[in-house]
Amino acid sequence: MLPQIGETGQEKLGSARVLIIGLGGLGSPAALYLAAAGIGELHLVDGDQVDISNLQRQVLYKTNHRDKDKAVVAAQQLTATNPEVRVHAHSRMADEAWLSALLSEQNFDVVLDCTDNLNIRHIINRVCRAQKVAVVMASVRGFSGQLVSFDFRSSDSPCYACLFPPAGETTDLPEAENCATVGVIGPALGMIGSAQALEAIKSIVGLPFTSLNQLQLFEAGSLEWRSLGLSQNSTCPVCG
Template identity: 45%
Template sequence: MNDDQLLRYSRHILLDQIGIEGQQALLDARVLVIGAGGLGSPAAMYLAASGVGQLTLVDDDTVDLTNLQRQIAHTTQRVGQPKAASARITLADINPEIALVALQERVDDARLAELVAASTVVLDCTDNFATRHAVNRACVAHQVPLVSGAVIRFDGQVSVFDPRTGSQPCYSCLFPQDQAFTDEACSTMGVFAPLVGVVGSMQAAEALKLIMGIGASLAGRLLLLDGLHMEWNSMRVARDPCCAVCGDAALSV
């Protein structure tokens, strides 16, 4: 690290659990954020500010006026612009020293495999089960930890799915991909703006901890937030040996 970096990240370096080694791990990391909306905005902003070496944003949508109530990486002047490109401008203003890759595309399984394989950790900041399951499959296949978040109305949830240990559940253990789940869109159900900031920030925190190898992650736990009454609940999630994605039969193929 040069002198400017030592100064920029000095408040991290002062923490015994991080120090020079932890901050260097962040500078060497490659993080993939899928979704540059409500969750992806705060998550990516904290990752950029913290000095993640390369940050790749994937989103095929454009900025809409209705997004601005909660998607803080975007501005009124950027309505109509691609979200990935808009977020890139914000992140570059926060930290011009890191490498930023903005991809305006809807990634298929092959593209996901390519992006995930090149990543240290992946953040799923999307809003539909099909994409979440596709991201989970790629992370399991390439043994890359996944930080998942979701928010609707006044309710939020966040968890970590870390396939590197072989003993932790994947996203499909919690929400089996062969079961029917109804996607609840913010456009019809609504969402309390600050909650995406809370959950997105927690996703960033979990990702940073995973990169640096500090603390205990949310792997094996689902953290639930009732934002209307400001109550947190935590539930244990066990690996399903019959899971179609990470189960014994699936992994032996």
């Protein structure tokens, strides 16, 4: 019924293929809204199992899902929400070689980075740029959220490394500050994860999406949004 989407837009959603990396506090609401919107095919990537401490922010899971693979449980939950969506669970972490192969094999319309690991985020950035796939990235720490999108089908698109250059030495450790170390207010993850789904839907149906090359900063304590425009960095190690 929305004139901005209409039957044509709904058909685009129904034929779209979306990859969600990370099924935690961001990936849970994003996946729920994309499944409910009628995305044709969802691929879910997460190598973790459900823990009781996750439940205050990871709304896909229930207490009876404890110690089960998040990707498998998420696929079951989303199929129950919308049986017409084709859902594929990948119970593993997304390393660079595996992710490159997956994106080469599958024609994804957009990738959602819902992780809390800086090294994986840089891998997603590099692979999506190499494969020319649009990506919506987000993170939340405490009461503060960030959202940014890049459309790598455009040759002059900036990338995540333009904004946050990768460290000289890589490590398998997660970022020093994440949900497990500093805590997070659950509804802030819900808002940012929902915004990721919204931006993905707008990208698929051809509507302008506000986070494209714009770092959106959200403060849950004051309900304030700020926006910072980004441009390609000539010294960027990935796209410069």
